[in-house]
Amino acid sequence: MITAGVDVGSTAAKAVILKEREILGWAIIPTGWSPRDAGKRVLNQALTMANVDVGGVERIIGTGYGRVALDFLDRAVTEITCHARGANYYYPEHGLVIDIGGQDSKIIKVNNQGKVLNFLMNDKCAAGTGRFLQVTINSLGLELDEVDSLPPAEPATINSMCTVFAESEVISMLASGTPKESIVTGLFHSIAKRIATMAGSMELPGNATFTGGVAQSILLRQMLAQELEANLAVPPNPQLMGALGAALIAQD
Amino acid sequence: MSDYRKMWQDLGVNLEKHDEFLAPVPSLYGDLFVSQQNRPEGMKYFDFVMSEVHGLRVKELLDMKDDPSKKVVGAFCVFVPEELVLATGGACIGLCGGAQYSVPIGEKVLPRAMCPLIKSSLGFKVGGVCPYFEVADFVVGETTCDGKKKAYEVLNEYHPTYVMELPQKRDQADKELWLKEVYAFKDKMEAEAGKTITAEKLTAAVKLANDRRRVLQRLYDARKVDPVPISGKDAALITQLAFFDDPARFTEKTTALCAELEQRIEKGEGVFPKGAPRILITGTPMPLPSWKMHNIIESSGGVVVCEESCTGTRYFETLVDETPTTLPEQMEALSQRALNINCACYTPNTGRIDDILRMVKEYNVDGVVYYSLQFCHTYGIEYRAAEKALQQAGVPVIRIETDYSDEDSGQLQTRIQAFLEMLK
Numbered sequence: 118m119i120t121a122g123v124d125v126g127s128t129a130a131k132a133v134i135l136k137e138r139e140i141l142g143w144a145i146i147p148t149g150w151s152p153r154d155a156g157k158r159v160l161n162q163a164l165t166m167a168n169v170d171v172g173g174v175e176r177i178i179g180t181g182y183g184r185v186a187l188d189f190l191d192r193a194v195t196e197i198t199c200h201a202r203g204a205n206y207y208y209p210e211h212g213l214v215i216d217i218g219g220q221d222s223k224i225i226k227v228n229n230q231g232k233v234l235n236f237l238m239n240d241k242c243a244a245g246t247g248r249f250l251q252v253t254i255n256s257l258g259l260e261l262d263e264v265d266s267l268p269p270a271e272p273a274t275i276n277s278m279c280t281v282f283a284e285s286e287v288i289s290m291l292a293s294g295t296p297k298e299s300i301v302t303g304l305f306h307s308i309a310k311r312i313a314t315m316a317g318s319m320e321l322p323g324n325a326t327f328t329g330g331v332a333q334s335i336l337l338r339q340m341l342a343q344e345l346e347a348n349l350a351v352p353p354n355p356q357l358m359g360a361l362g363a364a365l366i367a368q369d
Numbered sequence: 370m371s372d373y374r375k376m377w378q379d380l381g382v383n384l385e386k387h388d389e390f391l392a393p394v395p396s397l398y399g400d401l402f403v404s405q406q407n408r409p410e411g412m413k414y415f416d417f418v419m420s421e422v423h424g425l426r427v428k429e430l431l432d433m434k435d436d437p438s439k440k441v442v443g444a445f446c447v448f449v450p451e452e453l454v455l456a457t458g459g460a461c462i463g464l465c466g467g468a469q470y471s472v473p474i475g476e477k478v479l480p481r482a483m484c485p486l487i488k489s490s491l492g493f494k495v496g497g498v499c500p501y502f503e504v505a506d507f508v509v510g511e512t513t514c515d516g517k518k519k520a521y522e523v524l525n526e527y528h529p530t531y532v533m534e535l536p537q538k539r540d541q542a543d544k545e546l547w548l549k550e551v552y553a554f555k556d557k558m559e560a561e562a563g564k565t566i567t568a569e570k571l572t573a574a575v576k577l578a579n580d581r582r583r584v585l586q587r588l589y590d591a592r593k594v595d596p597v598p599i600s601g602k603d604a605a606l607i608t609q610l611a612f613f614d615d616p617a618r619f620t621e622k623t624t625a626l627c628a629e630l631e632q633r634i635e636k637g638e639g640v641f642p643k644g645a646p647r648i649l650i651t652g653t654p655m656p657l658p659s660w661k662m663h664n665i666i667e668s669s670g671g672v673v674v675c676e677e678s679c680t681g682t683r684y685f686e687t688l689v690d691e692t693p694t695t696l697p698e699q700m701e702a703l704s705q706r707a708l709n710i711n712c713a714c715y716t717p718n719t720g721r722i723d724d725i726l727r728m729v730k731e732y733n734v735d736g737v738v739y740y741s742l743q744f745c746h747t748y749g750i751e752y753r754a755a756e757k758a759l760q761q762a763g764v765p766v767i768r769i770e771t772d773y774s775d776e777d778s779g780q781l782q783t784r785i786q787a788f789l790e791m792l793k
């Protein structure tokens with residue numbers, strides 16, 4: 118059976134085409150202003166790569182904040198459930214999934230079937246999310262993927278976790294001569310601490326899967342592993358886990 | 370509704386703000402309540418009460434006050450012994466504080482870092498938005514949490530406020546303190562009304578209040594069945610309206626509704642499909658018109674079957690003992706009720722955790738939503754104990770800390786949906 122998962126997030130739309138457990142195609146595009154449009158386009162791109170036509174897809178499940186805007190779905194499932202399932206595809210023995218998405222970060226406890234046992238998610242403030250990182254890093258004139266090539270540095274102390282205040286804090290640090298790499302390291306450090314605090318009351322298993330776009334950053338991975346005292350694995354294309362999970366759920 | 374404008378104006382309501390506050394209510398109410406499928410016939414009465422929420426009942430209270438010995442007392446907490454008000458022939462109204470509209474007004478006189486419930490209720494007075502406030506001869510506060518305790522000092526500048534000192538423990542000394550406070554409130558009521566409260570009158574008042582508690586218990590018993598014969602939204606609304614309505618009429622109408630629900634149960638008829646995830650909400654009170662949590666849960670496919678809250682079981686589960694016949698014994702019994710309510714302002718308050726676990730069983734609950742308002746420390750702190758106990762019992766629980774605004778609705782929806790998916 119061929120299924121599709123479409124994950125329309127606040128920054129990127131992702132799709133995965135699955136045949137049983139084999140990934141036939143996938144795509145990632147920016148969400149832009151129309152979640153519905155992005156959902157359609159990303160699905161088509163993934164279908165093209167898979168060399169499958171829409172008619173050949175038996176079931177489509179949507180997820181992500183834009184899921185409600187998609188009119189071609191068989192069902193919508195939340196990103197929490199989908200990320201858990203997607204991560205389980207690569208690391209079934211990991212009891213924890215950490216996902217840092219555009220608007221929210223989640224800590225999900227899972228069993229070895231990829232079923233959610235418990236989860237935590239940040240509340241309405243954007244602190245500790247991908248958006249926070251993106252805004253603050255852009256204010257340094259950098260892009261997220263450039264960060265790993267910066268020289269290692271001692272983390273500067275960032276006091277504010279509010280996206281708006283942190284941005285101005287970063288700018289004044291720059292003005293007073295703090296090196297960029299220290300500021301960046303400081304930002305990542307504060308995110309990692311924030312996630313660890315959020316995980317606070319949850320019992321953490323030693324092995325975790327780290328998903329979402331920012332999981333590609335080696336620096337963040339290291340800092341997070343240190344703060345959580347856990348071994349973090351990052352699946353190939355960590356951004357795709359929601360869409361993959363949705364496609365897997367569609368296979369059930 | 371236009372014929373009430375003069376009444377509102379005479380009461381000192383700020384008509385402009387009042388219009389602004391009420392304008393969205395009919396369509397909101399339509400979307401949330403009236404559009405529900407297969408609603409019990411008996412809900413018609415409550416729809417009517419809601420459609421007249423600032424009209425007919427306020428008029429009734431005003432008419433009642435033609436007799437100067439009959440007083441309207443506003444209260445904020447289920448501890449206040451309303452029986453003493455009823456015994457003088459007066460009415461006790463539970464004032465609301467569940468609207469975002471009045472929060473910014475409340476913030477003009479209170480710090481921002483306070484629970485929205487307090488800000489909203491003070492905002493109603495300061496903004497002149499609530500006719501119930503205006504019709505109340507005085508309001509009764511209580512020294513429950515620090516926020517309320519201090520807010521009553523501010524409120525007193527705007528409206529006569531009488532404060533009862535509530536104990537924080539349940540030792541002998543605390544019992545004595547509260548008994549004294551209940552006596553003091555009796556004196557206050559007698560002085561206000563200019564008449565004495567006799568054992569006979571108190572007996573009738575206790576019966577009146579207990580009957581209302583009993584019918585609410587009957588309503589909640591109906592929610593224990595699967596499929597559930599009434600939505601959580603409707604049941605919560607009924608409880609909210611219990612604080613306003615005439616007690617005898619409320620009991621009568623709710624009794625009729627319960628009979629209808631029991632017939633539904635016999636026929637196996639429900640408002641949600643059998644097997645829909647059953648949710649218990651526990652935590653801070655949800656005064657009118659706070660419908661956010663219920664709406665999110667029930668529009669995501671779950672059904673709320675019980676509220677362990679002051680606008681839920683804490684309101685009616687403990688009755689006043691009706692057996693005593695002498696005034697001193699009755700006063701004892703009256704004061705005892707408050708001490709049996711498991712409010713988070715008590716320390717320790719382990720009874721609440723036992724209540725939650727008991728209700729999870731009684732109501733056949735699949736998952737618990739722990740609801741606390743932002744900056745509500747007592748309920749916020751008790752989450753830890755509740756979570757631990759629930760986890761040990763193998764019952765999934767999610768903590769939702771929020772306010773009355775809609776800013777986080779999308780996010781909450783995702784969290785609630787994921788929680789419901791987890792229960793499957």
Ligand code: SF4
Pocket residue numbers: 445446447448513514653654679683710712713714
């Ligand atoms: S939570 Fe406590 S203080 Fe608040 S209404 Fe309930 S009993 Fe009163």
Ligand code: SF4
Pocket residue numbers: 484485486487513514515516517653654742744745746747748
């Ligand atoms: S919700 Fe909490 S903080 Fe607010 S009045 Fe009640 S006990 Fe106090």
